[in-house]
Structures are given as C-alpha cells and as structure tokens.
Amino acid sequence: MANPLDNPLAPIITNAGNAAIIESLQEGGTINITQVALGDGKDSGDGKGNDGYVASESISELAGEKQRVDVTDITVLEHDQLRITAIFSGEEEYWVREVGFYLDDNQTLFAIYVSEPGTALAYKSKDFDLSIEFDLSLGVMSTETVTVEGKPEFKLTLNSYSLNGVDKDGQPGPEHAIYVDQDGKTGIGTTAPAAGLDVVGTVHGTEKATVDGQLLVKGRLGVGTDDPQAPLQVAGFLQAESLSVTSDATFSGDLDIQGTDDEGADAKTIISGNLTVEQTVVSVNTLSESDVRFGNEDGDIVRIAGVIRSGSSDAPVQINAPVQTAGALVAGGAITADTLDVEEDIRAEGAIRAESVTIEGGLVARQEMQVEGGYRYNPMKNHMYPP
Numbered sequence: 001m002a003n004p005l006d007n008p009l010a011p012i013i014t015n016a017g018n019a020a021i022i023e024s025l026q027e028g029g030t031i032n033i034t035q036v037a038l039g040d041g042k043d044s045g046d047g048k049g050n051d052g053y054v055a056s057e058s059i060s061e062l063a064g065e066k067q068r069v070d071v072t073d074i075t076v077l078e079h080d081q082l083r084i085t086a087i088f089s090g091e092e093e094y095w096v097r098e099v100g101f102y103l104d105d106n107q108t109l110f111a112i113y114v115s116e117p118g119t120a121l122a123y124k125s126k127d128f129d130l131s132i133e134f135d136l137s138l139g140v141m142s143t144e145t146v147t148v149e150g151k152p153e154f155k156l157t158l159n160s161y162s163l164n165g166v167d168k169d170g171q172p173g174p175e176h177a178i179y180v181d182q183d184g185k186t187g188i189g190t191t192a193p194a195a196g197l198d199v200v201g202t203v204h205g206t207e208k209a210t211v212d213g214q215l216l217v218k219g220r221l222g223v224g225t226d227d228p229q230a231p232l233q234v235a236g237f238l239q240a241e242s243l244s245v246t247s248d249a250t251f252s253g254d255l256d257i258q259g260t261d262d263e264g265a266d267a268k269t270i271i272s273g274n275l276t277v278e279q280t281v282v283s284v285n286t287l288s289e290s291d292v293r294f295g296n297e298d299g300d301i302v303r304i305a306g307v308i309r310s311g312s313s314d315a316p317v318q319i320n321a322p323v324q325t326a327g328a329l330v331a332g333g334a335i336t337a338d339t340l341d342v343e344e345d346i347r348a349e350g351a352i353r354a355e356s357v358t359i360e361g362g363l364v365a366r367q368e369m370q371v372e373g374g375y376r377y378n379p380m381k382n383h384m385y386p387p
Helices: 015-027
Strands: 002-005 030-039 065-070 073-078 081-088 094-096 098-103 109-114 122-124 129-137 141-148 151-158 161-163 178-180 186-188 197-199 221-223 232-234 243-245 249-251 255-258 269-271 275-277 281-284 286-288 292-294 302-304 317-319 323-325 329-331 335-342 346-348 352-359 363-365 369-371 375-378 383-385
Touching (some): 015 030, 015 109, 065 081, 065 098, 329 335, 346 352
Parallel strands (some): 002 129, 186 197, 243 269, 249 275, 255 281, 317 335, 335 352
Antiparallel strands (some): 030 151, 081 129, 094 122, 098 109, 141 151, 161 178, 375 383
C-alpha cells in the first residue's frame, strides 16, 4: 500500500547545482536528475530528529539522509514545470523533513527542499511504501523527458540562467550579476548580452589578456592610465609593426619610427592627420599627408639622418629651430631655417634663407640664398659673398 505525498515543492537550487548548469551550457546545455533522497533533518539527540532547518544554496548533502531511490516517473506539465514520482519502500521508519534531488553522478545535490520548522512532509513506515509525487518549477529552464534503456531520465534544456551577486554586510547582492542566455552568451551586469561576453561596468585584470580576433572599443581606451583623455591614450612605451594615424596625434614622449629599409618600398607609418611630438623623434620612411611638427620649443633641435624633401613650392620646408642632417637636404620649394648644418648636398628649387649655413657637400639653389649672418649666395656666380 502506498502512502502518497503530492504537495508541490519549491526547492532551492544549490551552488553545486548552479555550477552544473553553467558547465552544461558550455558542454551542450543539458543536465540529468536521476535520484531522489529523503531525510529526517538534523538529529537533536533524542532520536526523534529536530524541527527542521533552513535550507541554503551552500548545502551539499542532506543533514540526515535515510533513503535514496531512482526516479520512477517524470511528467512534463509545462515548458518550465514537471512532476517527479519516486517510491520509497523497505523497513526504514522516519519523519520526512528534507528532500534532495541528485544528478546522474549520484553525488551532486542539484536542489534541496526542507520543511518549515515544526512540520514534517510525511512519515515513512515500514508497513507502507511511501510514494512521493511533487511538482518542480524550474523557472529559467525548459524541460524534456527522455527514456534510456527503459528507465526514465529527466533532462533539463536551459533557456537562460542568471546568478545574483554575493550578499555583503547584510545587504543582498545585485540581481542578474551573471546572466547566460539560451545561445550561450554571457552577460555581466546585463540580461541582454549582445556578444559571447558582454560586460556593463568596469573590467579589471591583473594578468595577460589575449584577443585573437578584433577588439572594438566604443569609448576611450587607456593603457597605463585609468583616466584616458582621448580615444586611445598610452602612458608608456608603444611598439607596433605598422601604425596608421587618420586624425591628429600628440606624443608627449619619444617617438621612434623604423620603417622598411627597402628602397622604393611603402612607408610603414602613414599619418593622415597632424602629428605633434614633444620630445625625441627617430623616423625612418614616414609618409605624412598633413602637418608634422617635431619639438615644442624654439630651442629644440631636430636631427635627420636621411633626406628631407618637399615636392611642392606651395608647401616649403620651414623649420624654426636648428637643422642638422647627415644626408642631403632636398626641397622642391624654399628652405627657411635659423641654422643649417648639412654634411652632404643642399638642393632647393626655391630660395634658401638662414642665419648661418655650414655645408660639407655641394650647394644648388635655383633662386637666391640669403644668410643673415653676413653671407649671400648667387647661383649665377656660383659663390658666396658678403652683402
């Protein structure tokens, strides 16, 4: 004869159950509940058990487990609700104050229900079988019943799942601190993740972060600073195989640009906006379509171990600080500088104007050359002479 217990229960999913849900999402989105256990609660020492206890997510086993049996029947009532039946028989006798639902590893307590203090769910007698039938509401999960080798097996298919934040100082943690939807997208601080990982809030890491695909930042990105003042602000050394700047850029430290050494090859650094460097600049094969400014004071010295060329008379080379170059200085327009120190040739299609000139190579000027320090060059006479 069976003594039925058919009151609907509202079990608590344990931390181990939550972990199983998250793992199942990563491995295919299913979990299996195959066993039900009954217990009498914590023993007070008088052999009668106590009045029950308060269930919590941290519980990993029943306080006073008496019997554990396989599920005998499962019926799906709605997409998120099912009815589980289990029959307990044998010589054991005890008050039923706790019910546990175990996964198919027979070790993980997925969910637990504990009766209210002072009450019991039922009494298990040796003379009667106890048939437990109860409804289990799964909330964020949908259900599917399958049969494996003639035995009923309960399978959960997850629609979505969320974890609340940890309680702190007696205050409950934020709702939906971690949210996983049916597509496996994870949201932190949001229940509508738009990507594999969608974080609303500040992300802080102490170890290395590797991104194999594209990295899209819609706000400001700071490297070495927690208060970026620009779309990208780097506080420290920046190293890149190739750098393309499509708007204005300012470097408060040193800038070292090493392009390709192949003659005629494209430059590796392309600047479409304005470039301002406030300290030392080392540049090899740099192509700029706009203004490039080196130095921020009148006394700054710009040293170029190569060739300076200006292909337009409308955009002459104009340097308001001393210029020292180990190679030739070539300009399609005028050259104006406070000091010219050139170890090779100076070639200019326009005028050359400077306070002082030192030339160790040839000098070619299509127009006149003016030296305010007391010398004037006339290309027709091919020599310099006092004014």
